[in-house]
Amino acid sequence: MxxxxxxxxxxxxxxxxxxxxxxxxxxxxxxxxxxQCYAIDGTGKASITPNRGLVAGMSYTFTITYTAGEPDAQVVNGRWNRAVRFTEPFSINYPSRAHLNISEGTIAFWVRPLWDADDGKTHRFFDCFGGRGRQRTRYHISKMSSGVLRFQIFTANRAYDLDFNIGKLWKRGEWHHVVATWRNIGEKHNDAEMHLYVDGHEVGKPIKMRKIPVRTIAPSFCIGAGMIGAREYADADIDELAIYDRAFAPNALPQGPPALEHPHLRFYAPFDGTVIPAKSELPIPRGIAPGGAIRIAIPRTWTPPQNRDPHGAGFVTATASPGTFVDITFGDYRNIEWYIIATIGGKPLTPGKWVRIVYGDRRYGAPGATIQPFPQRRWVNPRNHLGVWVDADGDGAFAELPPQNRYKLEIVAQPTAQFGVFAPSTVAVNEPFRVRVTAFDQFYND
Missing domain, CATH: 1.20.5 (Single alpha-helices involved in coiled-coils or other helix-helix interfaces)
Incomplete structure (x- = not known):
């Protein structure tokens, strides 16, 4: 017992x-x-000093301070509850592999443009673009400068465009429902199809091809702006964006907020503070997660940044809030810019925490960082400027901070070092002629 x-x-x-x-x-x-979280890229604030009184060809120590913060998205009254207003080169980015099906799917959203469709500008609502060579692909929905609404699937060899002219149809402040569907996309499929619907009606000429050979998909997608070309932002309110892994028939198109238990729902962003990726309600996080990064863009005509020689020009150091550490690496872009990339480790950068990067740090005997030897009052190349970019979750997709944090510095010539006198090589006797005198600095800037 x-x-x-x-x-x-x-x-x-x-x-x-x-x-x-x-x-x-x-x-x-x-x-x-x-x-789990899917962070919003391009958030937070940055300051760069010095940003005034720069003299061409001189050496400086630049301090770039990034402070994590809330997303700069403006929330407004939406078609259903709330929407996000994309009035600047700002986008909300998410990983695409778990949410965007290559071979078949549907993207649906409501949009309220802050422009008339004949404004002559390109406005991107959804963009998934990336890869190199034969792996380069793109899925995007945009209003093009020609006034057409375009749903495009792009491969390395060809762009498949489904267009509908909205130039005289869409007006500022009106809500419209856009649905794009695709089916049998990829090298293993035949009878590929693409369809576009506006306000419940099919528009444009459907694309029906034997094959659309998409191989891979970009690691992330943008809502509200393009993956490249910061000027191509939506300038519109976007609400209730949903992605499905099924191409809906015309008589079964999604209209209002989707049912969360829908078996084909892969991603849902009601823009009311939550997103539902992979059928799981998750908060929109703030700040930068470990593995995320801050990228500082520096004009190529300046001293290359480096952290190998503390006595050398362009020496870079970095510090962060307690508990967070920073790994500094470098890169460049097409002979236009140098990159300082600060990857976050340890504790995440939550709102209020900071990272400070010093470019041209003189504390260890370095001479600083020498800027370009010519003055520049207006930056001709929009990419050739001091700027701060953020990859909040480490997926490799960087978004630039909003324009108020973009630094296009004015660089002036050095003090006069010599004069140049210009006169005709041949003149007539007793005839007046014009002489021009120009002051130059040591680099022959006038």
């Missing part, structure tokens, strides 16, 4: 232990699931 009681207690304790273990595992999985 005692043995049976002990066996009973042992079995009961084993069952309780197993139940407790299962409960702990389930709770742990739930906690881990709830802490």
């Amino acid at each position: 005692q043995f049976m009681l002990l066996r009973s207690l042992e079995v009961s304790s084993m069952r309780c232990g197993l139940k407790l273990a299962i409960t702990l595992i389930v709770q742990l999985v739930i906690v881990m699931h709830q802490t």
Whole structure:
């Protein structure tokens, strides 16, 4: 009897232990699931000093301070509850591999333009673009400068454009519902199809091809702006964006907010503070997660940044809030810009925390960083400027901070070092002629 009681207690304790273990595992999985996040790129604020009184060809120490903060998206009254207003080169980025199906799918959203469709500008609503060479692909929905609404699937060899002219149809402040569907996309499929719908009606000429050979997809997609070309932003309110892994028929198009239990729903952004990627409601996070990065763009005509020689020109150092560490690497872009890339480690950069990068740090004997030897009152190349970009979740997709944080510095010539006198090589006797005198600095800037 005692043995049976002990066996009973042992079995009961084993069952309780197993139940407790299962409960702990389930709770742990739930906690881990709830802490997942898909960050918004291009958020926070930055300051760069000095930013005035720069003299061509001189050396300076630049301090770039990034402070994590709330997204700069403006929330407005939407078609359903709330919407995000994209009135600057600002985008909300998410990973695409779990949410965007290459071979078949549907993208649906509501848009309220802050422009008339004949404004002559390109406005991008959705853009998934990336890859190199034969792997380069693009899925995007935009209003083009010609006044057409375009749904495009782009491969390395060809762009498949489905266009509909909205030049005289869309007006400022009006809500419109846009749905784009695709089916049988990829090298393993035949009978590819693309369809475009506006306000519940199919528009444009559907694309039906034997094959649209998409191989891969970019790692992330942008809502509200293009992956490249910061000027091509939506300038519109966007609401209720949903992505499905099924191409809906014309009589079954999604209209209002989707049912969260819909079996084909892959991504849903109601823009009311939450997103539902992969059928899981997750908060829109703030700041930069470990693995994310800050990228500083520096004109190519300046001293190359480096952190190998503390006594050399362009020496770079970095510090961060307690608990966060920074790994500094470097890159460049097409002989236009140098990049300082600060990758975040340790604790995440939550709102209010900071990273400080010093370019041309003189504390260890370096001479600073020499800027270009010519004056520049207006930056001709829009990419050739001091700027700060953010990849909040480490997926490799950087978004530039909004324009108020963009630094297009004015550089003036040095003091006069010599004069140039210009006169005709041949003149007539007793005839007046014009002489021009120009002051130059040591680099022959006038």
